[in-house]
Amino acid sequence: MAANDHVIGIDLGTTNSVVATVLDGEVHVMPDEAGARLQASMVAFLEDGSVVVGNGARQEAVVDPINTIYSAKRLIGRHYTSTEVKTALQQFPFKVVKGKNQVPLIEVRGERYGLPEISGMTLRRMKDIAERYLGQPVGQAVVTVPANFNDTQRQMTKLAGHLAGLDVLRVINEPTAAALAYGYGRDIDARIAVYDFGGGTFDITILQVRGNVFEVVSTAGDTFLGGDDFDNRLARYMLLGFKQQHGFGLEHDPLAFSRLKQVAEKLKCELSVKDRAIVNVRELALNADGKPCDLRFQVDRQSVDERCQDIVQRSFLVCDEALRGARMKAEDVDGVVLVGGTTRMPLVRQMVAEYFRREPLTDLNPDEVVAIGAAIQGASLVSDPFEKGAPAQPLLLDVTPMSLGVQTVSGYFDVLIPRNASIPCEQTRVFTTTVDDQTTVRLQIYQGESKVAADNTKLGEIELYGLRAAPRGEVEIEVTFEIDADGMVVVTARDRETGIEQATRINVSAGYSPDEVEAMIERGI
Ligand code: AMP
Numbered sequence: 001m002a003a004n005d006h007v008i009g010i011d012l013g014t015t016n017s018v019v020a021t022v023l024d025g026e027v028h029v030m031p032d033e034a035g036a037r038l039q040a041s042m043v044a045f046l047e048d049g050s051v052v053v054g055n056g057a058r059q060e061a062v063v064d065p066i067n068t069i070y071s072a073k074r075l076i077g078r079h080y081t082s083t084e085v086k087t088a089l090q091q092f093p094f095k096v097v098k099g100k101n102q103v104p105l106i107e108v109r110g111e112r113y114g115l116p117e118i119s120g121m122t123l124r125r126m127k128d129i130a131e132r133y134l135g136q137p138v139g140q141a142v143v144t145v146p147a148n149f150n151d152t153q154r155q156m157t158k159l160a161g162h163l164a165g166l167d168v169l170r171v172i173n174e175p176t177a178a179a180l181a182y183g184y185g186r187d188i189d190a191r192i193a194v195y196d197f198g199g200g201t202f203d204i205t206i207l208q209v210r211g212n213v214f215e216v217v218s219t220a221g222d223t224f225l226g227g228d229d230f231d232n233r234l235a236r237y238m239l240l241g242f243k244q245q246h247g248f249g250l251e252h253d254p255l256a257f258s259r260l261k262q263v264a265e266k267l268k269c270e271l272s273v274k275d276r277a278i279v280n281v282r283e284l285a286l287n288a289d290g291k292p293c294d295l296r297f298q299v300d301r302q303s304v305d306e307r308c309q310d311i312v313q314r315s316f317l318v319c320d321e322a323l324r325g326a327r328m329k330a331e332d333v334d335g336v337v338l339v340g341g342t343t344r345m346p347l348v349r350q351m352v353a354e355y356f357r358r359e360p361l362t363d364l365n366p367d368e369v370v371a372i373g374a375a376i377q378g379a380s381l382v383s384d385p386f387e388k389g390a391p392a393q394p395l396l397l398d399v400t401p402m403s404l405g406v407q408t409v410s411g412y413f414d415v416l417i418p419r420n421a422s423i424p425c426e427q428t429r430v431f432t433t434t435v436d437d438q439t440t441v442r443l444q445i446y447q448g449e450s451k452v453a454a455d456n457t458k459l460g461e462i463e464l465y466g467l468r469a470a471p472r473g474e475v476e477i478e479v480t481f482e483i484d485a486d487g488m489v490v491v492t493a494r495d496r497e498t499g500i501e502q503a504t505r506i507n508v509s510a511g512y513s514p515d516e517v518e519a520m521i522e523r524g525i
Contacts, residue, residue, distance in 0.1 A: 009374025018371035022379035065093035077153030120163035142378035175205035177373030190334035197342035218325030234264035407453035
């Protein structure tokens with residue numbers, strides 16, 4: 001296979017990233033020089049000007065949190081004023097500042113970086129890992145994104161790939177990739193549920209797989225439900241233990257709580273493989289006499305499970321919604337694919353089995369299944385991945401997770417393409433001038449579910465200009481909104497009278513101007 005034929009699949013995660021490829025008909029998850037298959041999606045800027053990306057940056061996060069960037073995926077493509085960015089400002093030790101056009105920027109060691117640059121550094125690390133493993137250059141990739149990523153988030157992810165020196169052939173949804181990893185080449189006819197429980201979010205997607213056709217039937221999610229909830233619950237349990245031991249509480253000590261949360265996460269992971277665990281937290285707080293107090297905490301899995309059942313239960317409310325959308329019952333699902341670190345918890349596996357009345361599929365690693373699917377999709381785009389007698393290129397029929405529309409004069413949201421519409425798809429609308437001699441028309445494009453346009457996410461503005469000066473309502477412009485296979489919005493406009501393609505100017509909100517992109521490329525990452 002020629003070097004430029006080699007396509008890698010990258011799962012660009014919030015916490016970790018994974019890179020895989022198809023080699024001689026087999027999928028390989030590619031380890032780094034230390035043998036690690038999972039890379040922290042972290043970038044550390046060191047004092048000497050060098051930059052460490054991946055697992056090496058994780059240690060830096062402990063000793064130098066201000067200069068170590070993580071969770072870029074939570075911020076990429078978001079407005080500076082969004083809830084996610086506001087939360088980040090409160091929680092993240094590194095600095096997030098406002099750039100032009102409402103774009104959040106990371107300020108570190110006196111330099112400002114766009115989120116695509118930070119994610120691009122992680123992608124470049126994954127590219128380097130692949131090149132080292134394969135012993136040849138790699139130029140093409142398929143990158144995965146959450147199913148609920150909007151147009152801007154997808155565009156910025158693609159830009160991150162570009163900055164990393166990768167031609168991103170496709171941006172595919174994580175659950176679709178996971179289904180592909182299980183179903184590709186197996187010639188099955190089945191309904192698959194992809195149950196994805198990560199660190200901060202939960203998603204469920206139901207797909208109909210028929211041979212090579214992977215069709216998303218419905219998808220639902222909760223962006224505030226994840227492994228963190230277990231850590232918080234466990235940390236509070238530990239606080240209770242501290243109070244019992246020392247006779248005073250730590251409710252008003254945020255530092256102690258954040259330390260406990262880190263300990264809680266470790267404990268939670270330990271309890272996934274052991275029935276009980278013990279921790280010692282040294283000098284957690286000072287008592288009234290100024291004496292340091294330790295916490296010794298012993299816990300068994302069963303008591304933690306009892307305290308956390310309701311968190312898992314919340315995921316089933318989301319599953320109920322997705323099943324309703326698919327007009328199915330839980331028992332109609334033929335296979336449940338587990339994705340995300342939280343699905344390693346025995347409690348989660350047991351409750352998922354009870355809900356769907358079948359054991360979930362666990363033969364693929366929940367951390368790797370998405371990258372594996374991306375690799376299969378990547379290989380199939382350039383060649384027949386499994387060679388002779390292999391099934392043809394898979395057909396991925398996704399749905400758009402959010403409605404796409406424009407703002408009306410009265411501020412309402414006029415939906416052009418509804419949520420859950422199969423993509424690629426397009427919709428044409430005719431717009432006219434509203435005042436005499438009007439030569440420009442401005443359309444504000446949003447994605448979301450609120451009836452009020454401003455409550456949704458603004459993707460950008462389109463300006464139709466150079467219109468013929470005429471009485472109002474006379475000039476008619478046909479605007480076509482298309483969502484392509486990558487889930488990205490493409491807009492074209494045509495003058496109805498002349499049939500001439502109408503000049504448009506698109507300003508992406510929370511996006512970069514061509515000059516800014518040029519500057520990023522020049523700066524290099
Ligand atoms: P992800 O976003 O898929 O990387 O998942 C990250 C989440 O999975 C974090 O909340 C981790 O604490 C959690 N996690 C990772 N490994 C385990 C494990 N062995 N047991 C329980 N939770 C885990």
